[in-house]
Amino acid sequence: MAYDKFTVLTSTAVPLPTDNVDTDQIIPARFLKATEREGFGDNLFRDWRYDVEGNPKKDFVLNDPTYSGKILVSGRNFGSGSSREHAVWALYDYGFRCVVSSFFADIFKNNCLNIGVLPVTVSPEFADKLLETITANPETTITVDIPSQKITLDSTGESESFDINEYKKDNMQNGFDDIDYLLSMSDEIDAFAANK
């Protein structure tokens, strides 16, 4: 469904310097039982965030009031594993609009773009730099600019450009989703199907 438009985002960020964060960690399977898209943020990173009794684990970054923001910066191969879009729903519902990593899993990346969470792929060096800086200075902001395809560490002005195709770029800036586009192509799809 349509989502909030995304053009330029400036925000503090949450560091999660772990590689291979899979979708079972982002939202464990036992929390996929809803039939509506609501409340998934409560169980974001559930088993890293809470112990078996449901008490917050003090050493997990989401339980540390020092860190907050709409941007999550993580390690390599973020979002691997299951195709569950619930993982992105959980990130969105919690309040994240952008995830930064040096490497994303494919299906996760598509799912992000389909619901308005921006996956920003940066170089491993820049990812390390961001993680170091925001960990040491939680007040530091990061600016993600879709029109110019640029991510900037505001405290130092260091930046990198990132890839996003023109079609998705347009969608993100306007809050459009693919169904709007596909429905507009109905006749062409029918003609194609008739020849199969």
Added chain:
Amino acid sequence: MEKTTLFDKIWDAHVVKSVPAGPDVFFIDKHFIHEVTSPVAFLNLEKRGIGVKNPSRTVATPDHNVPTVDQDKTIKDKLSRMQVERLRENCAKYGIELHDLGSAHHGIVHVIGPELGITQPGMTIVCGDSHTSTHGAFGAIAFGIGTSEVEMVLATQCIMQSKAKKMRITIDGVAGPGVTSKDLILYVIAQISAAGATGYFVEYAGSAIQSLSMEARMTVCNMSIEMGARGGLIAPDETTFEYLKGKEYAPKGEDWDKAVAHWKTLKTDEGAVFDKEYHFDAADIEPMITYGTNPGMGIKVKGNIPTTEGMEGSNKSSYLKSLAYMGFEPGEAIEGKKVDFVFVGSCTNGRIEDIRSVASYVKGHKKADNITAWIVPGSREVEKMAHEEGLVKILEEAGFELRQPGCSACLAMNDDKIPSGKYAVSTSNRNFEGRQGPGARTMLASPLTVAAVAIAGEICDPREVFQN
């Protein structure tokens, strides 16, 4: 003429339109749905006031979240019951074929599709589940999608998709005794890592792949996603046609001949170029097992857990975090580690050949006292065959507990959970933290290795267990 790959041939034949500087409008031949990733898609269709474009191209079954006992009774878990009921309502409302709990063709979506002959060469197949790659074993382009894309397929029979890069993994040579297709794919993933094929669609080729049965090929393609690949496929051949012939949904008579003639054209041209190629020798591959928390962390059963030598930064800290979760030390041997549970099942290894393999191994033996052994057939059909062939009797005598079909302990959405801290050796596909239950420690292996572990009660090499 341009030399093209099998992947190109199928992909290009399904592009309705290429969006300039964007993805392709990609036509989907067959869409599988289940109870967990479809309800929100249907809900959104309703919100938009649109229906299902072509219900005959979608097939449904509840599998992820169903109990594996008392399937004839009302589901006890309220949320699970709601998801299954919602699937029934949606299928009835839109006229979608449903293989419901208890029906003759119920089972894991990636088991019943091939079993019924719904999956065919040359098709494009999607499902809101990453192991949709399984269907690639038939020479189909098959991959997992998110719920927004499930909605797209229901509404328009298309998704927006950028074409992946192409990778070929060739395995030649002959694997030794006791080495199964699960070992082949665990070996490949360990070699190229859990992210080594991200951005690619993989074609598996070579004599060691061609000699595999259809079920063994499905195990290989199933785990393509575990190295990050969008999917994996194998060119159809006589083994494929033989498997499909006579299946309920396969073409019949003249249509069959026409279909086979077309399917025979589905192969990579000699000289076609891949973006990346790997070559392996099956003779180098031994029974494999994973020791960590992603499927790339695999070693031979006879091997040692890698040390941290050469690792640094987040790579090293992530590695140590993973081993700490598993309760293992860098450098130690994996053989001889005590195990608490074994699980035979899932879309990776829950087919009749897998159950035959376990049964033939444990016949006349008893599981170790410290082991709880679950065996969960991938479908009703598999369950039926296991009974008819006398396998169930053998397994029960060996101390295995047979459950009813479903995804079960592979992802532990239902009650089939491995308790926290316990070790499970599983034929499934993911060893992520908590995958088989909060705190559960999973080691992935072949059905044969799992059978050997069940008898020995500890990690062991299936080639040695009964030698004494």
